[in-house]
Amino acid sequence: MSSIRVRELLEHATKHKYGVPAINVFHYESVKWAIEAAESEKLPIIIQVYPGFRDHIDLKYIADFAKDMAAKAAVPVAVHLDHSNTFEVAVAGIRDGFPSIMLDGSSLPFEENVRLTSDVIRVAKVFDIDVEAELGHVGSGSKLEDIVDSSNYTSVRQAVEFVERTGCDSLAVAVGNAHGVYIKEPKLDFERMNEIRCSLSIPLVLHGCSDIPNDQIQKSVNLGFSKFNIATEYDRAIYQAICSNVNPEENRGSFFRLQSMASEEIKAFVVGKLRLLNPNNYSL
Numbered sequence: 001m002s003s004i005r006v007r008e009l010l011e012h013a014t015k016h017k018y019g020v021p022a023i024n025v026f027h028y029e030s031v032k033w034a035i036e037a038a039e040s041e042k043l044p045i046i047i048q049v050y051p052g053f054r055d056h057i058d059l060k061y062i063a064d065f066a067k068d069m070a071a072k073a074a075v076p077v078a079v080h081l082d083h084s085n086t087f088e089v090a091v092a093g094i095r096d097g098f099p100s101i102m103l104d105g106s107s108l109p110f111e112e113n114v115r116l117t118s119d120v121i122r123v124a125k126v127f128d129i130d131v132e133a134e135l136g137h138v139g140s141g142s143k144l145e146d147i148v149d150s151s152n153y154t155s156v157r158q159a160v161e162f163v164e165r166t167g168c169d170s171l172a173v174a175v176g177n178a179h180g181v182y183i184k185e186p187k188l189d190f191e192r193m194n195e196i197r198c199s200l201s202i203p204l205v206l207h208g209c210s211d212i213p214n215d216q217i218q219k220s221v222n223l224g225f226s227k228f229n230i231a232t233e234y235d236r237a238i239y240q241a242i243c244s245n246v247n248p249e250e251n252r253g254s255f256f257r258l259q260s261m262a263s264e265e266i267k268a269f270v271v272g273k274l275r276l277l278n279p280n281n282y283s284l
């Protein structure tokens with residue numbers, strides 16, 4: 001039995017100065033590959049699901065099998081619902097059995113974000129569920145202003161007030177990071193990250209970690225950030241691994257065999273992220 005709570009895992013990671021990749025999954029194999037990579041490295045991992053994929057796969061269904069696979073894994077594996085942006089989506093995630101959820105009220109004004117996050121946490125506490133919140137808006141890497149405009153970044157003073165008032169279990173912050181593909185290489189605001197780390201005791205989360213240069217990721221780990229969301233790059237690694245194993249000459253191909261052939265490359269991508277996030281060579 002190797003399920004672990006997200007908060008417990010992140011507190012452990014913060015204490016031991018390693019980062020946990022939070023890998024966005026969307027089907028059975030994407031969960032399996034990520035967990036097998038973590039097992040091969042003997043390191044913990046977080047499996048997370050974006051609720052926007054609910055039309056592709058029933059969220060309860062993926063929560064059920066991800067939790068079952070986590071329980072049977074040889075390393076600690078935590079399961080989490082990513083980016084719920086309304087009360088209803090967050091509470092539906094609790095109903096569907098996610099042991100941890102994110103409530104993202106970061107596009108709302110501060111007071112409304114506090115109110116929505118607090119409302120969700122009140123429900124989550126009844127069910128003993130962990131809640132990640134977001135303050136400062138992590139925008140899109142395709143928009144230059146979302147990366148470079150520091151007025152969107154997390155205010156240290158507001159972060160302290162936000163955590164005190166909401167009681168969230170972890171906090172995602174905006175410090176020059178953004179979602180999706182970056183049009184310009186991101187430059188994380190380490191001074192602000194350090195101030196936030198020194199001002200809060202809960203685990204800190206970095207979204208949009210795909211394509212952030214390796215040295216900046218490792219510096220973030222050493223500053224005490226512990227959850228690193230990786231969606232775009234994992235999706236791309238799967239795409240590229242499938243493409244590189246397709247044989248255009250073969251017109252009686254097997255998709256099952258193709259997936260199996262691609263799996264080693266995909267797992268190698270996750271192994272690379274696990275090693276990158278473990279600059280101090282923590283081992284279980």
Ligand SMILES: [Zn+2]
Pocket residue numbers: 083138179207208229
């Ligand atoms: Zn995000």
